[in-house]
Amino acid sequence: MERGFFLVLEGVEGAGKTTQARLISHWLEELGIPHQLAREPGGTLLGEAVREVLLESDGLEILPETELLLMLAARATFVRQVVEPALARGEVMVADRFELSSLAYQGLGRGLGLHRVRELNAFATGGVHPDLTLVFDLPVTMGRNRQDMAGKVQDRIEGEGADFLESVRKAYRMLAEEDGSVELVDASLSEAEVHRTVREFLRSGFPELFDPGRG
Numbered sequence: 674m675e676r677g678f679f680l681v682l683e684g685v686e687g688a689g690k691t692t693q694a695r696l697i698s699h700w701l702e703e704l705g706i707p708h709q710l711a712r713e714p715g716g717t718l719l720g721e722a723v724r725e726v727l728l729e730s731d732g733l734e735i736l737p738e739t740e741l742l743l744m745l746a747a748r749a750t751f752v753r754q755v756v757e758p759a760l761a762r763g764e765v766m767v768a769d770r771f772e773l774s775s776l777a778y779q780g781l782g783r784g785l786g787l788h789r790v791r792e793l794n795a796f797a798t799g800g801v802h803p804d805l806t807l808v809f810d811l812p813v814t815m816g817r818n819r820q821d822m823a824g825k826v827q828d829r830i831e832g833e834g835a836d837f838l839e840s841v842r843k844a845y846r847m848l849a850e851e852d853g854s855v856e857l858v859d860a861s862l863s864e865a866e867v868h869r870t871v872r873e874f875l876r877s878g879f880p881e882l883f884d885p886g887r888g
Contacts, residue, residue: 677714677799678882680875681771684809685842686831687816687861687868693809694769696868701765706882708765709755714747716755723747728828735829737783741790744775745797746792750797752792765882772798773806773848773855778863781844782837805878807871808845811839869888 681692689711698710706888712725723743727735731791735743748771757779780790813835822826831838849855856874860867875883 675763676728677759677762677766678763678879679766679768679803679805681773681803681806682809683770683773683777683806683845684860685811685813685816685838685845687819688809688811689814689819689864690807690809690860691718691769691833692864692869693807693868694767696864697767697871700868700872701767703878704883706765707762708767709759709841710767710769711751712769713751714744715751717750717770718746719750720747728830728842731828737779738785739772739787741775741779741785741793745793748772748775748794749797752801756801756806768803771803771806773808773845776848777841782841801802804854805875806852807856808849808855808857809867810842810846811859811860813842 682694682697684690694710694712697756698708701708712724714720714727723746726733727740727743756768757770775790775794776787779785780787816838817835820831846857849857858867859872862870872883
């Protein structure tokens with residue numbers, strides 16, 4: 674059996690990546706393509722527990738180094754219990770966040786350094802790397818407005834403030850320029866337009882898998 678395809682969706686808060694991940698999953702179901710959809714941190718019992726600590730802990734001081742190591746602990750489990758089995762079955766693995774989040778949020782946003790984060794991430798993942806990462810790019814103010822309109826309560830990281838989130842957005846854009854497996858998607862368009870863009874990109878870039886004749 675051929676190895677599956679690892680697709681990751683990234684972006685700042687409010688960019689719509691979680692919605693697009695769900696829409697991609699529905700599309701793959703229509704195409705009859707076996708796939709898995711999971712979020713990160715999360716996707717496993719340990720990952721969900723770490724997620725609650727990192728995002729929902731009220732008043733708990735979490736140092737940047739601690740934040741990174743907790744993320745990577747969850748990721749190590751996620752890779753071995755979710756990603757690798759899905760790829761071994763020849764499925765499409767769709768992940769809502771993965772390694773690029775650590776580079777953008779902790780490596781550059783928190784100032785821990787890209788080299789250090791890359792080394793630690795490689796240890797956690799065993800070298801597993803996405804075939805494609807789509808970064809949904811959106812101005813921070815627009816993302817926050819979307820969240821406010823949806824009535825979303827900010828989590829710990831979202832509450833860091835606009836300056837921090839803007840530094841993360843710039844980090845994503847820089848990382849996308851440096852890595853050929855990372856593509857920017859204009860997330861300022863409507864939900865339907867963004868999804869249409871994603872479909873066309875996958876079909877044209879990977880026709881052997883996302884065959885236009887089946888869509």
